[in-house]
Amino acid sequence: MNKKTAVITGASQGLGKALALAFAKEGYALGICARGEERLKDARREVEQLGAEVAAVQADVTDSKDVERFISIVEDRFGRIDVLINNASTFGPGPTLLADYPAEEFRDVIETNIMNPFLVTKRVLPGMLTRGDGSIINVSSEVGKYGVAEWGAYSVSKFGVEGLSAIWADELEGTGVRINTVDPGEMDTVMHDIALPDCDYELAQPEDVTGVFLHLAASDDNGERYEAQTFDVKGASV
């Protein structure tokens, strides 16, 4: 029960899976979830092969019932949650001008990407606040800070995630629970293929950007925003 536990949403592929493997290597027990069961099973096997204990739950984190089920199973299994990484998100349609963006899709992306870190954080916080310790990391994007044409609702939602982090960081000041934001930068993922289908330059691999997450899991930082690809392990963010 003394082992630290990290919860990672959307952990069956891309950055989420790379994070699950990185935290497993560091000796964490893991709670992971994803919507698709098959890919989740594969991720679970890979994590277990590293010797980590893992609770893998098929769940849609935009649904509060699923969030309750997922987090309760992890709490029941490991007794505590030390680190939460809100990684799950959806891109929506590929490059689209806002003026062309279908309203329903816009609503879906906003709801998915903003509601899920809100719901999961709200559910994980009681355990962290009663213990006075915990680290929450929200995955954002460069387009959560800068408006760039054709990044659509995804970009708008990441602006929202940055706001969510900033407000919560202020509210959690002094409680021992920290909340920070990471912009992982452009990576070779399925999501990047959707966002920039014609990308012709070299991209970082998800496993190259996990260092900042491991740093934040254990640091006292609160309300900070890190860019993963310029993160220096010595503690500086350029």
Added chain:
Amino acid sequence: MHAFTVPDELNAQTPAEQVHDRRDQVRLMAIDQHHSITHSRFQELDEFLSPGDLLVLNNSRTIPPVLQASQGNQSIEIRLSRKRSDDQWEALVACDFFSLDTPLTFNDGVEAVAIGHGSEHPLIVLEFSIGGSALLDFIYSHGEPVRYEYIEEPFPLETYQTVYGSVPGSVEMASAGRAFSWQLLQKLKQQGVKTAFIQLHAGLSYYEKDRWPSPEQHPEAFAVPEETARLIEETRRAGNRVIAVGTTVVRALESAVNPHGEVESAEGTTNLYVDEGYTISAVDGLLTGFHEPEASHLHMLTAFLPKKKLMNAYREALLQGYLWHEFGDMNLILK
């Protein structure tokens, strides 16, 4: 034992946050050590506490224990009451006719067989075909919260949680803490009031058909962490008060008192029955809701103040229109 009737209009049917936007907007009836009564608001709880006082809260989280099963063509409602092992639960079968010898069939191909009687009639012990996280996953996927007949709307499970509940296991909400918001807890902290946590997984409080659990035969799993035991002893040495938030906290803390009268860390199951003849030694006050005349929780209150005084206070609460049950108003009793 206690003769009074709660009129229908005093059954709280709706959570406070749906009526007033905030869960802490309920009323507070405070009874001090001289048995004098003050009518107040729960948000003003700080006026009855002093810097250095310690609130002890139960951070058990409510799971959804009501499951639908079938036996042949018959549908049967099962209410889980207490986890016995990875794949065994004590449960109430809310149905007149069912066979102990035939497996119960649930969704997803899950089955359970009755393997014996529970800690008291009418509970039985069910052994499920799955266990551990898979069984918990199944319970969350298909279970519903226990909703008693005075609740007309099928509120979701999150309605039956305290804001600080984080250890899944109670089949009914440890409701005394329901009215706390994080904002109110923060306000109390700023005033120097401390908080500590225990876990007691509450079992069913009612077995239907006028059948109520008897505490001596109603074991509940509990844990008092070392940090909490330390804070309690520190608080008492400093001459400050320890206030239990809910009868579950009283039960857990009194179960953790050592022969020297000190609270120490403990974990296990408790059958402790606290009533009029019991001398409370772990706490100096109790924050609780308003209880039905038949409930053992009400008997526990007579360990805090004489029965006659309690009944006077309850009469006053009825006259003043306080609301009863899990979404209702609060009652602070100081020893």
